[in-house]
Amino acid sequence: MIKKITSPATTEEILKLSAGDMVELSGILLTGRDAAHKRMVEYLYKGIPLPFDIKNQSIYYTGPCPAPPGRIIGSCGPTTSFRMDGYTPLLLDLGLKIMIGKGQRSPEVVEAIVRNQAVYLAAAGGAGALIARCVKKAEVLAFEDLGPEAVYRLEVEKFPLIVAIDSRGSSIFESGPAQFRI
Amino acid sequence: MRTVSTSLITQTVEQLCIEACYKIGDDVKILLQKARDEEESPLGKWILQQFLDNMHISREEQLPLCQDTGMAVVFIELGREVHVTGGSLEDAVNEGVCRGYEKGYLRKSVLDPLTRKNTGDNTPAVIHLEMTEGDRIKITAAPKGFGSENMSRLAMLKPADGADGIKKFVLDTVVRAGANPCPPIIVGIGIGGTMEKAAYLAKKSLLREAGKPHPDKDIAALEQELLNKINETGIGPQGMGGRTTALAVHVETYPTHIAGLPVAVNIQCHAARHASAVI
Ligand code: SF4
Numbered sequence: 492m493i494k495k496i497t498s499p500a501t502t503e504e505i506l507k508l509s510a511g512d513m514v515e516l517s518g519i520l521l522t523g524r525d526a527a528h529k530r531m532v533e534y535l536y537k538g539i540p541l542p543f544d545i546k547n548q549s550i551y552y553t554g555p556c557p558a559p560p561g562r563i564i565g566s567c568g569p570t571t572s573f574r575m576d577g578y579t580p581l582l583l584d585l586g587l588k589i590m591i592g593k594g595q596r597s598p599e600v601v602e603a604i605v606r607n608q609a610v611y612l613a614a615a616g617g618a619g620a621l622i623a624r625c626v627k628k629a630e631v632l633a634f635e636d637l638g639p640e641a642v643y644r645l646e647v648e649k650f651p652l653i654v655a656i657d658s659r660g661s662s663i664f665e666s667g668p669a670q671f672r673i
Numbered sequence: 674m675r676t677v678s679t680s681l682i683t684q685t686v687e688q689l690c691i692e693a694c695y696k697i698g699d700d701v702k703i704l705l706q707k708a709r710d711e712e713e714s715p716l717g718k719w720i721l722q723q724f725l726d727n728m729h730i731s732r733e734e735q736l737p738l739c740q741d742t743g744m745a746v747v748f749i750e751l752g753r754e755v756h757v758t759g760g761s762l763e764d765a766v767n768e769g770v771c772r773g774y775e776k777g778y779l780r781k782s783v784l785d786p787l788t789r790k791n792t793g794d795n796t797p798a799v800i801h802l803e804m805t806e807g808d809r810i811k812i813t814a815a816p817k818g819f820g821s822e823n824m825s826r827l828a829m830l831k832p833a834d835g836a837d838g839i840k841k842f843v844l845d846t847v848v849r850a851g852a853n854p855c856p857p858i859i860v861g862i863g864i865g866g867t868m869e870k871a872a873y874l875a876k877k878s879l880l881r882e883a884g885k886p887h888p889d890k891d892i893a894a895l896e897q898e899l900l901n902k903i904n905e906t907g908i909g910p911q912g913m914g915g916r917t918t919a920l921a922v923h924v925e926t927y928p929t930h931i932a933g934l935p936v937a938v939n940i941q942c943h944a945a946r947h948a949s950a951v952i
Contacts, residue, residue: 511716511913513716513719553740554740554741554780555740555780556736556737556740556742556778556779556780557778557779557780558778559735559736559778562736565736565737565740565778565780566731566736566737566738566739566740567740568739568740568741570741570820571820571823571853573853593820593852593853593855593911594820594851594852594853594912595851595852595853595912613852613911613913615720615723615724615727615911616739616820616852616855616911616942617724617727617738617739617818617855617942617943617944618723618724618726618727618739619727619731619736619737619738619739619740619741620727620730620731620734620736620737620738621723621726621727621730623736624730624734638791639780639781651719651723653716653720653911653913655913663716663913663914664851664852664912664913666914667714667716667907667909667912667913667914667915668906668907668908668909668912668913668914669907669914670714670907670914671713671714671907671909671914671915671916672905672906672907673905673907
């Protein structure tokens with residue numbers, strides 16, 4: 492069964508998700524990868540307010556291809572999440588609720604997920620064209636100078652995802668392979 | 674002597690970069706279909722189906738299969754009887770990469786390793802040149818994404834480590850990579866030669882039709898054994914558990930020194946892109 496969720500999501504909705512659940516997400520996502528994370532955290536350390544509010548928001552780790560003429564966005568699959576791990580606990584403590592990317596996270600991130608009742612969802616790495624189809628609107632929100640690494644505001648519909656680490660800290664990257672190891 | 678102009682080389686590289694990123698080979702598609710049919714994990718099946726749908730959309734809508742359109746690795750097999758006119762071969766290839774990435778709306782991901790400043794046009798390419806017989810040039814563009822490239826490893830094993838040492842190193846590399854290289858993966862392995870030769874062989878083995886066994890029976894048996902062992906790890910599609918961790922294992926070997934046993938493992942994600950043309 493595929494669960495439907497919307498973003499921004501309420502804590503109640505997030506608590507209902509369990510590692511390994513298949514979900515379809517519709518709503519608003521902010522994009523951000525290495526350079527955008529670095530800059531966000533630099534702003535925060537310097538006490539400069541972020542040009543957007545991340546409280547209750549969802550971040551999607553992606554650096555899309557350029558949009559061909561007439562298209563909303565180019566291919567936009569997930570990038571490897573662990574490169575964002577150093578910056579993530581701070582953002583979670585500021586109220587970030589949903590992260591979308593691919594691959595495992597550090598123990599510090601898992602702790603921060605549990606502490607803040609957040610969730611980490613995984614998109615199918617390499618399914619960039621399929622995911623581009625789920626994007627209904629895309630506009631640059633901040634850090635435009637970062638090119639494909641700028642922060643975009645995306646409106647997505649039925650984005651296929653898997654609950655990778657749930658709000659209790661259970662991870663499909665541990666339970667899944669353990670079940671199939673011979 | 675046959676003359677080939679650099680402008681034809683540029684044009685060919687341009688087309689090959691675009692083709693490789695939009696149109697994944699049927700060899701990978703067939704392996705993915707088989708994996709989807711046989712996968713025991715419902716989650717794994719769902720993910721494999723998404724990859725198949727993605728391939729279809731990418732071909733149909735002319736969108737890159739994956740947004741990481743990689744660093745352009747270009748293999749050139751240059752016939753001895755070809756005379757290249759109109760400039761340097763290397764410049765011609767780089768110009769082709771530059772145009773292909775622009776025209777194909779591919780992502781430009783190449784930068785200076787220290788300043789991290791983007792070169793803006795995805796050049797330079799990594800070019801591998803080999804001399805062959807005849808009067809033709811075979812060009813292969815193999816854009817390589819770094820989710821999987823980053824998980825690749827090389828070891829200078831001791832001769833005493835032998836085949837068991839090789840198997841252990843390969844498995845260890847795949848397990849450490851886990852979900853990061855977007856499994857299911859194709860594992861390219863180079864055994865022998867020197868450090869750089871092993872790495873080159875590992876990369877080159879990925880150009881082989883996916884899943885086609887090595888012509889040497891013993892090497893083919895090693896490939897099969899490694900494939901089985903890798904799929905017994907349970908890592909599964911996207912590292913979330915399942916039977917399909919690798920779609921294929923390709924091994925290439927080369928004689929080495931009495932004192933050494935170099936082994937390189939080049940991990941390739943399921944977006945195993947390469948396109949060739951002979952001019
Ligand atoms: S590892 Fe391969 S499939 Fe995954 S994001 Fe990189 S290029 Fe794409």
